[in-house]
Amino acid sequence: MRELQRKKKILAGLGKAEKAAKRRKYKCIVPECNEDSIKSHSQQKKHQLESISEDSQVVAMKKSLYDVFNRDVNELLKELPIGEVSRFSGYCNQHDTSIFSPIENGNIDIQKAEHNFLLLLRAISHEYATKRGMYDRQKDILFKIGEYFSYEGRRNYEASLAGVKYYVEKDAPYYLSRVFRILESKKWSEISFNSFVIERNLGVSSTTCFSPFRENHSEWMRENFDKVQPFLSFSLLPESNRTTIAFVWLSEFDDHCNEFKEICKDQENILNILNTYALCESEDVCIKPSVWGKLSKNQRSEIYRHMGGRDSLPGAEHIPLVLE
Numbered sequence: 001m002r003e004l005q006r007k008k009k010i011l012a013g014l015g016k017a018e019k020a021a022k023r024r025k026y027k028c029i030v031p032e033c034n035e036d037s038i039k040s041h042s043q044q045k046k047h048q049l050e051s052i053s054e055d056s057q058v059v060a061m062k063k064s065l066y067d068v069f070n071r072d073v074n075e076l077l078k079e080l081p082i083g084e085v086s087r088f089s090g091y092c093n094q095h096d097t098s099i100f101s102p103i104e105n106g107n108i109d110i111q112k113a114e115h116n117f118l119l120l121l122r123a124i125s126h127e128y129a130t131k132r133g134m135y136d137r138q139k140d141i142l143f144k145i146g147e148y149f150s151y152e153g154r155r156n157y158e159a160s161l162a163g164v165k166y167y168v169e170k171d172a173p174y175y176l177s178r179v180f181r182i183l184e185s186k187k188w189s190e191i192s193f194n195s196f197v198i199e200r201n202l203g204v205s206s207t208t209c210f211s212p213f214r215e216n217h218s219e220w221m222r223e224n225f226d227k228v229q230p231f232l233s234f235s236l237l238p239e240s241n242r243t244t245i246a247f248v249w250l251s252e253f254d255d256h257c258n259e260f261k262e263i264c265k266d267q268e269n270i271l272n273i274l275n276t277y278a279l280c281e282s283e284d285v286c287i288k289p290s291v292w293g294k295l296s297k298n299q300r301s302e303i304y305r306h307m308g309g310r311d312s313l314p315g316a317e318h319i320p321l322v323l324e
């Protein structure tokens with residue numbers, strides 16, 4: 001009975017925090033812009049998401065903590081309308097349109113440094129906007145229902161919150177000042193990339209930023225706690241009959257990104273490599289429903305085990321292949 005009461009209180013608190021988060025307004029992330037941000041898509045609805053949708057639905061991650069907690073099943077991904085997935089409060093209407101227009105509507109030319117830069121900008125904007133929202137929501141949850149957490153649960157929660165705070169207040173402002181300086185000066189030589197096209201639709205769409213150290217990330221952080229964390233962006237952009245793949249990073253992180261420079265579309269295990277990054281390093285992955293539907297319950301559980309952690313788990317390259 002007591003346990004049931006506790007669960008009820010937690011659910012009520014999560015519901016409230018969820019509602020408050022929906023109402024919260026954020027400024028456009030362009031420096032000195034004072035407009036409110038709108039909901040932008042980190043993955044384009046037209047062309048990109050449409051190309052993997054069935055009945056206008058794709059399989060994507062449930063964003064609501066309330067949902068995750070309320071259903072005692074471990075399905076992290078579910079079918080959602082394409083209008084609702086991969087959205088984030090990042091830019092005002094004007095900046096969202098003007099900054100990204102060169103890569104909209106299937107016009108992306110992955111040979112161009114500028115287009116690679118815009119993919120990096122979109123990925124880092126999405127990461128930052130998601131984390132700033134997450135930070136406020138998690139603080140709110142701790143305030144509202146922290147007293148119902150177990151001792152261990154609360155400790156883990158606070159540690160995770162501290163990580164998000166560090167990112168939002170220290171790392172992200174540095175990254176954003178760098179990318180907006182590049183956008184303004186058009187010095188594309190300050191980014192590096194390895195990008196290519198595979199001539200078919202791989203059935204999966206994803207935009208993410210991750211650490212080049214992957215499973216050794218925390219170890220690197222412990223030894224370099226005063227340094228900015230290197231990161232790279234990864235975009236997997238399907239269209240009706242091809243998929244564009246882009247790994248992009250700031251040139252100052254070149255020394256840490258050699259592994260990504262060498263990835264080549266003709267290498268034998270290319271699909272497994274892309275599969276790992278799209279599923280294990282991204283919380284923003286979208287999958288064609290019939291493709292996801294082919295996996296068994298065990299295969300899905302194995303993928304879930306690798307999703308969403310701060311550090312990558314070893315063995316991520318052996319998860320079931322989802323890409324077509």
Ligand SMILES: [Zn+2]
Nearest residue numbers: 028033092095
């Ligand atoms: Zn703006």
